[in-house]
Amino acid sequence: MTIQFSNSRLLKTALFSLLLLTSIFVAACGGPPGGGPPRGGVSIDLSARSADELAAIRTTAGLDISLFMDGALAEDVTTEDCTLSGGTETTCYRITLAGYPANHETGPFCPRNLTDSAEEGGIWFDGNGVYDLDGSFIAELAEFYADENWKLYNDDGSIRVTDTEEAFDGAARPNVEEQYQNHCVEGRLEWLPNGEPITTTLLIPTTPVPAEEGTAISRINVGLTLNGVVIAAPAPVDAILSAYTIAAFDDCGGHYNPNDGYHLHGARGCSEVGEADHGETPIFGYALDGYAIHSPLDHHAEDHAELDACNGHYTEALGYHYHANSAQDNAVLNCLTGEISQ
Template sequence: MFHFRRSTAVACLALAPLVAQAQINVDSISQDALVSTPESVDCTLTDGSTATCLEITVKYVPENLEVGPFCPAMIDDIGGIWDWDGDEAGLYRIDAAFLTMLDEMGYHFYDEDGTVHVFDIRVEGPTDDNECISGSFDEAVEMTMLIPTTPVMADAPVSLGTVAKVGVSLSGVPVFADAPSALDTGHMPALDVCAGHVDPGGWYHYHGTATDLDTVYDHAGVEGSCANAIQDAKVQFGYAFDGFAIMGSLEHDGSVPRDLDECGGHVDGDTYHYHASEEFPNLPTCLVGLQAEDNYSTNAAGGIGAEGKGPGGQGGRPDFAAMAEALGVDEQLLARTLEEAGGPQADLAAVAAVLGVDEDALRAALPQRP
């Protein structure tokens, strides 16, 4: 079964029925990331109401942003980080000590000569039982996001499971929730020290609050520092997809936030915002506000948010309704499970186990892989 790395159960929050909300600042998103100037557009929120959203289209990676390393080439090299959730769970640098520990547990990520098993998820699949996942960029890729300009509280919060959409950083990098567990497929989608990596579609995104990782590393006792984001626990990191700000682990005056709700946020003065935590992944665990429908899309050939592309990254978009009917499962559950399992490189045996269907039947229902 899939190992969901944080609880998807969220209790109802005692939210104030009326909260004055600050509007999203158009000028706060870095010009280095933008394909075009963000503009206000009409949008529909998840409760069916109409609203105004900021439409932000960004590049596959912001200009001048140094990313990586992710996977070490040799066991004695030092790669990025990984939040291991098996035995001896914790945040680790991907180095000899960590890989040796995994090897002793039966996860063999390197050969006798010290060569680490690595594959590029955008263009190929794994050939060994345990491989470190890297990714190459597709410079033609663009991503478009819709964020309500004036946030509106929802009746109940929406939980954020694995690879759920969280928001966008002020640097213009999309932000997603916890990366898939290596326990599900045996393969490790390595993150760099800024908690980011390259999607199977060829674009960079974060899985943590990049501006406050020094706090996380200090808390976990891990050697690391994110150089592509100024480390300041008091500053804003970005905006969640409900329009509320995501701040560091401290208030702007350096004080410790008080009375945080289950999503990691609170009302400070007359405005709600989220705070990063000291533990990785240091992101909100749920979103309290309404989001825009179809709030994330990309022209990428595969991966998260790809339109008109199937799990194999090629051809037409699969008919999930027909497949779900054939398998006797929920359409949204089928689509979400495939995406969370890695999209083009999904482990279909694991997907079948989660859905409770026969693996051969699942393979027959899906479009033929290239």
């Protein structure tokens, strides 16, 4: 399947729906690492780019290591030879993320009682909206998802939360164990192996290389945040909801699973660095292809930004960079336009 490079919002929506469909069946939220092919099944045709456009994009500088927050990286960044997805032989940074946000604590995730306010819970997003996880959201799930099998609370008003390591392991996975259905699912740092954050090592091209074909993000990680966390593929919302679970995010758009530790699914402004120029938003991370990821644009700015099918655009001040989707889309980015490390 080929999708023409275009600024049409309709096309972006179509592409996004396709990616969501392909992502339903993968284990973004709890599958074992390293399974299956690294690329999605959708190709994105980038051939409509003009030579001038490409020449401008090629001037984009690579990742700026000085932007990482203190504590975001578990090891010093090194450089090594690497071969990229389009066959380009170049050098890559080897970056090992600390796996825990350098600038904030994680949580809260699930509320504990139907009377709890939004402050006592995190958020949920399902591709349609972002919702505060307060007690009344939990109380109204059956109505909200039009399915009377939903009941995440006991008759005394307490909410059924995965409150042991065993329950977390049984529920924070695509095939939720039956006894943990109808639970609000959350994890804790102390339940990870040795009670430590899970570090992740990524190879990122030192200079981004525009690709001839885009890479769809259905099961690969998207990139990394400047506070030291992996930006993951979309959460498998349909699998989560079909088990009558809510895989709660904290207000920063991240949550735990036993294999990946704390990881991010939605851009919520928690790892931004620096100020933004007029019509722009601050950088908060980098994609696997080495291009910067900035916070979402508001609708007015987006109308002027001429974002491409992967939410990227070139500006003289910033070079080529992406703008994250809003968290409600459950996809920080839908695709990448640069080559990525094999």
